[in-house]
């Protein structure tokens with residue numbers, strides 16, 4: 569299977585003391601290179617303005633691409649724009665577009681995008697929550713417009729709710745969005761009653777839920793909805809901040825929980841989508857846990873891709 573990344577993603581500088589560091593991407597890339605043989609490593613291209621404008625307003629493109637900051641600029645208390653950020657953001661979104669093209673061409677069943685900044689909090693007009701462009705949404709919109717798909721599922725297992733992805737697709741019948749996330753927690757969205765046009769599936773988890781309740785939410789509520797949607801492409805917002813070692817959340821998962829869920833999603837992809845899966849790195853802030861979870865996730869994606 570294929571992994572898209574780019575050196576520019578290391579140059580998005582969030583400043584001292586920030587948890588969303590370049591070292592995160594280093595941990596993921598090193599772990600995959602050392603422990604998952606047979607990956608095809610590919611350089612992420614830049615997303616085009618047209619690809620970004622499918623989900624974002626011109627205001628956000630101006631904010632990220634035209635500010636040309638000489639130093640670090642706080643877009644909000646969490647979200648930073650540095651001199652290297654525009655190129656990193658273009659490569660992160662472009663990775664997902666290229667991954668969609670690759671799996672739609674049948675050149676690889678599954679692809680993983682090892683990129684930063686993450687994306688799922690970015691709304692049509694605003695960067696927030698460490699996210700500049702909504703990478704997974706840019707890829708999903710490309711699958712709809714360029715490849716003519718009519719059913720794309722976005723599964724978000726980052727432990728924060730993907731408010732940006734939900735906002736972008738809440739009225740798009742061709743996209744199903746499913747998320748299980750800790751509540752209350754940033755960004756305080758994703759109530760189970762938020763159903764959009766029936767295409768949103770949100771499960772709220774209390775602090776301390778652990779593996780059992782996490783798997784129960786997916787197995788009993790979210791996975792049947794995704795399976796019933798019969799997606800032609802399965803996309804994943806792969807955040808690993810639900811791990812018990814993570815400093816920002818309190819769900820207390822193990823790496824094996826991410827491998828289990830990835831395997832369940834691979835089953836759905838093989839039943840309906842010809843095995844086509846595109847996964848995109850979101851959060852995960854304990855470097856050792858992030859490395860361990862990335863290995864578990866990509867191995868499970870690759871197991872699907874080879875059989």
Ligand SMILES: [Zn+2]
Pocket residue numbers: 726727728807809850851852
């Ligand atoms: Zn997160």
